[in-house]
Amino acid sequence: MSKVVAVTGNEAVANALRQINPDVCAAYPITPQTDLMQRFASFVSDGLVDTEMILVESEHSAMSACVGAAAGGGRAVTATSGPGLALMWEILFVASGMRLPILMPVVNRSLSAPLNIHGDHSDAMGARDSGWIQLWSENAQEAYDNTVQALLIAEHMDIRLPIMVCMDGFIISHSIERVEYLDDDVVKNFVGSYKPLNPLLDIKHPKSIGPLILPDLYLEYKRMQHEAMSKVKDVVLQTAESFQKISGRKYGLFETYRLDDAEIAIVILNSAAGTTKDVIDIYRNKGIKVGLLKPRLFRPFPYEEVGEALKHLKAICVLDRADSFGAFGPLYTEIVSSIYLTKSQPIVINKIYGLGGRDYMPEHAKIVIEELIDIINTGKVRLYKDYLGVRE
Amino acid sequence: MKLKGWKELTPGAVILEAGNSAEFKTGSWRAYRPIWIKENCIQCLFCWLYCPDMAIIVKDGKREEFNYDYCKGCGICALECPGKKGNKAIKMEEEGN
Numbered sequence: 001m002s003k004v005v006a007v008t009g010n011e012a013v014a015n016a017l018r019q020i021n022p023d024v025c026a027a028y029p030i031t032p033q034t035d036l037m038q039r040f041a042s043f044v045s046d047g048l049v050d051t052e053m054i055l056v057e058s059e060h061s062a063m064s065a066c067v068g069a070a071a072g073g074g075r076a077v078t079a080t081s082g083p084g085l086a087l088m089w090e091i092l093f094v095a096s097g098m099r100l101p102i103l104m105p106v107v108n109r110s111l112s113a114p115l116n117i118h119g120d121h122s123d124a125m126g127a128r129d130s131g132w133i134q135l136w137s138e139n140a141q142e143a144y145d146n147t148v149q150a151l152l153i154a155e156h157m158d159i160r161l162p163i164m165v166c167m168d169g170f171i172i173s174h175s176i177e178r179v180e181y182l183d184d185d186v187v188k189n190f191v192g193s194y195k196p197l198n199p200l201l202d203i204k205h206p207k208s209i210g211p212l213i214l215p216d217l218y219l220e221y222k223r224m225q226h227e228a229m230s231k232v233k234d235v236v237l238q239t240a241e242s243f244q245k246i247s248g249r250k251y252g253l254f255e256t257y258r259l260d261d262a263e264i265a266i267v268i269l270n271s272a273a274g275t276t277k278d279v280i281d282i283y284r285n286k287g288i289k290v291g292l293l294k295p296r297l298f299r300p301f302p303y304e305e306v307g308e309a310l311k312h313l314k315a316i317c318v319l320d321r322a323d324s325f326g327a328f329g330p331l332y333t334e335i336v337s338s339i340y341l342t343k344s345q346p347i348v349i350n351k352i353y354g355l356g357g358r359d360y361m362p363e364h365a366k367i368v369i370e371e372l373i374d375i376i377n378t379g380k381v382r383l384y385k386d387y388l389g390v391r392e
Numbered sequence: 393m394k395l396k397g398w399k400e401l402t403p404g405a406v407i408l409e410a411g412n413s414a415e416f417k418t419g420s421w422r423a424y425r426p427i428w429i430k431e432n433c434i435q436c437l438f439c440w441l442y443c444p445d446m447a448i449i450v451k452d453g454k455r456e457e458f459n460y461d462y463c464k465g466c467g468i469c470a471l472e473c474p475g476k477k478g479n480k481a482i483k484m485e486e487e488g489n
Contacts, residue, residue, distance in 0.1 A: 097404065097405070098404040098405070098406075099403040099404035100404070160403055160404070197403065198402070198403075198404075198406045198408065205408070206410035207406055207407055207408050207409075207410060208406070208407035208410070209404070209405075209406050209407075210405070211405055211407055213405055216395055217395065217396070217401070219398075220396065220397065220398035220401055221398070221401060221405055223398040224398045224399075224401055224403065227398070228403070
């Protein structure tokens with residue numbers, strides 16, 4: 001029987017990690033993730049998990065220790081936020097290049113400077129090309145469910161890639177919500193035991209890891225990594241199907257809300273999608289055909305499926321909680337690429353919002369929907385990239 | 393040797409055959425070649441001990457000729473060689489001369 005609890009996002013994910021019972025966890029505290037690993041460390045000290053907890057001196061070391069543990073043949077986890085993820089950057093590529101299925105919840109936080117501890121997506125978007133799978137979560141329930149599903153995807157023998165589970169710092173990590181926990185045994189059976197691939201601790205079969213690969217082979221290894229990534233989509237869907245059987249909750253590559261008959265739509269990641277859905281209901285009651293698409297799998301990006309879901313629209317606004325200064329936001333460029341493949345030509349605009357934890361309020365969704373209505377009425381676009389809620 | 397295509401590689405570039413560095417011949421990197429002068433050699437085996445690769449062949453406790461397939465010409469053996477009565481048993485000569 002599942003159990004309904006009132007918990008924070010950090011608490012829910014820490015509980016998922018307890019149920020997974022990994023072999024090794026190496027972590028370093030950073031706001032707003034600290035509370036997640038603090039809770040997990042309590043599980044370790046209370047003997048509720050068999051995990052070897054390694055307290056390291058930095059996130060660079062945390063990820064390095066995870067790489068070592070995973071190469072040794074263990075199931076390794078860590079968690080981080082913002083600048084912590086930035087400090088791991090070098091080792092993120094080592095983890096994915098060595099094809100080690102490490103699990104890392106990322107509690108999304110902005111990057112300095114100016115120093116800011118609050119939620120935005122600059123951290124994970126900065127790591128989007130690191131070869132890690134990325135699942136994004138709207139609320140604590142999705143963060144918990146994605147954490148439970150993550151290892152089945154990462155450890156699949158066709159994949160063997162590390163995975164991030166993203167949730168918004170403070171907005172989700174520190175807010176108490178209703179969450180349904182699965183039973184410990186159910187999660188244990190779902191995740192299964194870890195099957196290492198070519199582990200170093202298999203001493204009867206000595207091997208070398210992390211060799212120097214020169215220009216005559218490097219390109220082939222990278223091509224191979226892309227191939228593994230291209231298989232992730234199917235494994236995510238298979239995993240979601242098995243997960244639905246144990247939880248009753250349905251997941252896909254992305255979520256759509258009132259999108260099928262919509263003329264205009266908002267594309268948005270994580271917690272702000274919830275607020276947007278409420279505002280969409282208000283406009284739907286007025287007869288405005290507006291919908292939403294919320295990506296779940298951001299890496300690899302499911303271009304064909306997203307393009308199919310959006311190609312019938314007249315105008316779309318992609319909201320990015322991360323900026324690429326002097327360029328469009330990272331989600332916008334993926335959405336435009338998706339639509340380009342369908343040869344359809346809706347107008348697509350980009351709004352940067354919520355940086356450094358600035359609240360995304362219902363009136364912000366209203367501003368966007370009003371602008372989209374104006375665009376389809378006039379056919380005119382004021383600015384393709386603009387900032388939402390910024391003071392002049 | 394035919395280079396492998398991307399479908400033939402081991403995930404994560406793991407090398408599954410232990411000890412395969414013997415297949416990687418690095419002698420072509422050499423700019424200076426060590427020459428063994430047998431009459432000055434006291435068989436102390438310092439050269440074998442200090443060689444960072446496997447370029448000194450030792451048989452029955454005595455060194456033989458260099459294995460130039462693995463000698464990168466670093467010159468450590470020539471530097472460490474005590475020689476006999478002040479005469480070195482290893483000297484370095486520029487390749488191609």
